[in-house]
Amino acid sequence: MKKIKVNRNNFWTEVFVKQLNSAGVKYACISPGSRSTPLTFSFAKNKKIKCFVNIDERSSAFFALGLAKASKTPVAVVTTSGTAAAELYPAIIEAYQQRVPLIICTADRPPELLNTGANQTINQHNLYKNHIRWFKNVGLPSLKRLKLRRLQQTAFRAVEFSTLKDKGPVHLNFPFRKPLEPFTFTDEVDSLLVKNVNSNVKILKPSKKKLDIEKLKKSKNIKEIVDLIEIEHEGLIIAGPMEYDINLRKQLKYLSSRAGYPIIADAVSHLRFNVGINDKKILSNYHAFLRSTKFCNSHKPKLILQFGRTATSSSLENFLENCDAPRYIINEFGDWFDPSRKSKAVIKYNPEEFNIELVNHLTELKLERNNSVWLNDFNKAEALAKKIKAEVIEKSTFPNEPGIINKILKALPNKAHVLVGNSSPIREFDNYAACIKKELIVHFNRGASGIDGVTSTALGIAQLNEPAFLLTGDLSFLHDLNALAAANKYPAGLTIILINNNGGGIFESLPVSKERSIQKEYFLTPHNLNLKNIIASFGVEYILVKSWAQLSNSISDSVGSTKLNVFEIKTDAGKSLKLRNKYLEEVKSVIDTAFKV
Numbered sequence: 373m374k375k376i377k378v379n380r381n382n383f384w385t386e387v388f389v390k391q392l393n394s395a396g397v398k399y400a401c402i403s404p405g406s407r408s409t410p411l412t413f414s415f416a417k418n419k420k421i422k423c424f425v426n427i428d429e430r431s432s433a434f435f436a437l438g439l440a441k442a443s444k445t446p447v448a449v450v451t452t453s454g455t456a457a458a459e460l461y462p463a464i465i466e467a468y469q470q471r472v473p474l475i476i477c478t479a480d481r482p483p484e485l486l487n488t489g490a491n492q493t494i495n496q497h498n499l500y501k502n503h504i505r506w507f508k509n510v511g512l513p514s515l516k517r518l519k520l521r522r523l524q525q526t527a528f529r530a531v532e533f534s535t536l537k538d539k540g541p542v543h544l545n546f547p548f549r550k551p552l553e554p555f556t557f558t559d560e561v562d563s564l565l566v567k568n569v570n571s572n573v574k575i576l577k578p579s580k581k582k583l584d585i586e587k588l589k590k591s592k593n594i595k596e597i598v599d600l601i602e603i604e605h606e607g608l609i610i611a612g613p614m615e616y617d618i619n620l621r622k623q624l625k626y627l628s629s630r631a632g633y634p635i636i637a638d639a640v641s642h643l644r645f646n647v648g649i650n651d652k653k654i655l656s657n658y659h660a661f662l663r664s665t666k667f668c669n670s671h672k673p674k675l676i677l678q679f680g681r682t683a684t685s686s687s688l689e690n691f692l693e694n695c696d697a698p699r700y701i702i703n704e705f706g707d708w709f710d711p712s713r714k715s716k717a718v719i720k721y722n723p724e725e726f727n728i729e730l731v732n733h734l735t736e737l738k739l740e741r742n743n744s745v746w747l748n749d750f751n752k753a754e755a756l757a758k759k760i761k762a763e764v765i766e767k768s769t770f771p772n773e774p775g776i777i778n779k780i781l782k783a784l785p786n787k788a789h790v791l792v793g794n795s796s797p798i799r800e801f802d803n804y805a806a807c808i809k810k811e812l813i814v815h816f817n818r819g820a821s822g823i824d825g826v827t828s829t830a831l832g833i834a835q836l837n838e839p840a841f842l843l844t845g846d847l848s849f850l851h852d853l854n855a856l857a858a859a860n861k862y863p864a865g866l867t868i869i870l871i872n873n874n875g876g877g878i879f880e881s882l883p884v885s886k887e888r889s890i891q892k893e894y895f896l897t898p899h900n901l902n903l904k905n906i907i908a909s910f911g912v913e914y915i916l917v918k919s920w921a922q923l924s925n926s927i928s929d930s931v932g933s934t935k936l937n938v939f940e941i942k943t944d945a946g947k948s949l950k951l952r953n954k955y956l957e958e959v960k961s962v963i964d965t966a967f968k969v
Contacts, residue, residue: 374563381410382554383561384513385546387520387569389414391527393421395576396535397448397475401436401832403429405452407492408479409552410513412450421448424835424862426828428854429456433463434825435858437472438832441615441815442789446473446534453480454492457499462824467541468503469819470681471705473534474541476500482512482549496545505540506533512547515561520569528574535576539705593719594726597677597700598733604674606746607633607697610688611641612680612709613818621646623727624679628653630734632741633675634750638683639802640792640816647807655750657757659803660956662687664963667753671746671967673697679723681818682709684802702726749967756966757959758806764955765804770920771941773871773948774955777804779920780843780869783927784812789837791815791830793844794823797871801843803952813837823848827855827868831936834864839931846872850899856910859936867930867937869923873945874898903940913937 389411400415400423402408415423424439426432429451436447451457457478467474481493498507508526511519526544534542551558601607609628614620621643628635635654637643644656662668668691676692676699683689689711692699698716701709706720719726741747768775777800784790790812792801798816815833817826826848834840849870859866875898907914917923917939930937 375560376563376566377557378515378559378561379410379551379554379556380513380515380558381548381552382413383515383559384520384523385410385414386417388510388523388527389418389421390570391524391573392448392475392531393418394573395528395531396445397421397531398445399424399436399439399443400448400450401426401432401439402450403427403432403452403456405456405479406552407481407548408450408452408477410548410554411477411479411546413554415448415450424858426854426858428857429459430462430825431828431852431854431858433460433474434466434828434852435832435855436474437463437467437817437825438791438815438829439835440467440472440474440832441829442833442836446475446531448475448477450477451479452492453478453496454494457494457496461500461503462822464500464541464543465503466817466819466822466825468505470817471539471707472541472819473539475530475534476504476541476543478543478545480545480547482547498543499545500541500543503541504543505538506530506542507545508543509545510547512549515559515565517565517568521572524569524572524574528576531576593700593717594729594733597675597730598737600675600698601631601734602737602739605632605741605744606671606673607631607675607677608673609633609635610676610678610680610683611635611637611643612678612683613638613640613816614642614680616642616813617724620679620724620727623724623731625651625653626731627677627727627734629742630731630739632744632747633677634747636683636688637807638680638685639805640684640798640814640818641680642812642814644805644807645814646811647809651807652751652754653747654807655754656805656807657754657761657959659685659687660757660761660959661753661963662691663956663960664967666964667967668694671749676700677702678709678715679703680709682711684798684818752966753963756962760958760962761804761955764958765951768951770918771943772951773800773873773943773945774804774952775920776869776871776923776941777801778806779923780841780927781805781808781810781812783924784810784841785839785931787811787813789813789815789833789840791817791826791833791840791842793826793842793848794818794821795848796845796873797843797848824851827852828858830866830868831855831859831862831864834866835862838865840864840866841927842866842868844868844870846870846899846903847875849903850901853906856907856912856936860911863934863936865930865933865935867927867933867939869927870903870938870940871943872903872940873943873948874900907938915939917941
């Protein structure tokens with residue numbers, strides 16, 4: 373029988389990578405390192421997996437996060453041992469919180485080198501245990517047929533867990549002994565073993581989880597909610613941050629029409645986009661009008677149905693904390709999105725299927741409330757806030773942070789992909805983004821809501837989706853400068869709209885602002901950096917935006933570009949805060965007058 377010379381480590385990892393690919397992995401993000409050599413070679417040799425190389429492990433992991441969001445497939449992340457593995461943690465936390473499928477492959481020293489003071493060696497056993505969906509220490513490479521089949525099962529289960537069983541990141545730890553390079557042969561194997569191993573590759577065919585419709589129809593929760601909707605005319609539908617799902621949006625609109633409940637639509641729920649001009653069920657200005665105590669006290673809902681993650685708006689969260697209505701949270705994994713801890717139940721069902729069944733029940737009851745007093749009151753408050761926003765925010769002079777949002781939305785092309793950064797950008801987006809007819813696909817890192825890794829995530833999204841845009845702040849941009857190096861290597865049609873208020877502008881609106889000396893030194897942290905020169909050092913296209921017209925034209929001109937563009941808008945955090953306060957105070961005053969008890 374023919375014998376084949378192999379490097380044990382590389383034979384092992386080639387078997388692993390082939391199984392990953394057969395189970396649905398199409399992309400891998402790799403950071404250079406010595407101990408991870410077998411993994412790197414095996415991914416590089418597999419022509420069915422597209423690899424992206426990034427010297428910064430933290431940036432690489434966030435890049436993978438963006439790729440996984442855009443492709444809706446699991447993405448492998450490869451790194452060497454030691455602190456390199458720890459650099460992946462921020463992106464893993466975000467993926468865990470937001471249930472994004474990543475397959476983390478960390479190389480490790482062999483067992484005999486652990487706890488001996490060996491270089492670049494730490495305890496990597498279940499390193500991410502608080503934020504991982506499944507962990508496996510793969511063990512040292514072996515050429516035994518049983519061990520190789522177990523390795524294939526491990527690869528298969530990693531994909532299965534990350535996409536179906538418990539969606540999110542999984543961690544596989546690979547210890548290797550030297551030699552690591554494929555051309556340094558360590559063993560001879562029978563050609564028959566190679567043939568048998570390759571024939572054992574399993575293909576994962578993920579299908580949409582079939583719900584037991586009869587069980588759903590008989591569900592106690594469905595019956596409770598249908599009965600409550602039938603008798604309670606005063607309810608709310610909350611659409612929190614959600615991934616793009618056009619079918620769910622349609623079902624929520626049907627539900628709203630039947631129940632007569634307005635939809636409180638978070639800006640990253642997608643409910644504010646592709647909205648008809650006469651569709652008054654969807655509210656976008658609630659952050660302003662819910663600041664009216666008179667309106668809130670006289671409009672306590674009797675039932676609340678929540679879809680998506682925890683809402684962005686602090687006004688809405690305060691409103692919900694003061695509501696005693698039964699509140700049901702519906703999501704596929706039974707995740708608890710309720711900081712107020714006042715929900716009655718979390719219903720673990722696919723939201724779209726749940727809505728279809730709920731609407732069917734309401735249709736059988738011939739329930740339809742399109743013109744109730746309750747709905748009209750919310751529409752009135754929405755219209756009043758919208759009018760004041762047009763007068764105060766939309767007509768404001770350049771530059772100011774609240775006014776930027778709708779200028780951008782008007783300039784974006786239809787079906788653009790937009791990643792909204794955390795801290796100030798996501799709040800401005802949620803507070804001021806209007807309902808529009810244009811279709812947009814909005815992405816977000818709202819799992820842990822960190823400002824790190826945002827540019828890398830956007831760059832990962834842009835590899836598959838063009839045109840792509842990122843709305844970000846200066847501190848977040850500085851946190852992830854290494855992403856600009858990856859952008860040179862993997863150019864994509866990404867445009868960054870960089871709002872620069874010279875550091876920590878969000879703290880102007882927080883209670884700490886009352887302590888001016890402490891706030892300035894420890895919270896605002898002005899960096900006073902010339903971002904133009906920093907950006908230019910990476911060879912990235914740069915424009916300093918000096919007017920609303922230039923912003924609009926620059927966005928339009930960037931469509932179709934295959935390069936990274938950065939459009940910087942310099943703002944004054946203090947002046948922007950005054951403009952926000954003026955708008956919110958005027959809305960509160962008008963709503964208080966309009967809804968006197």
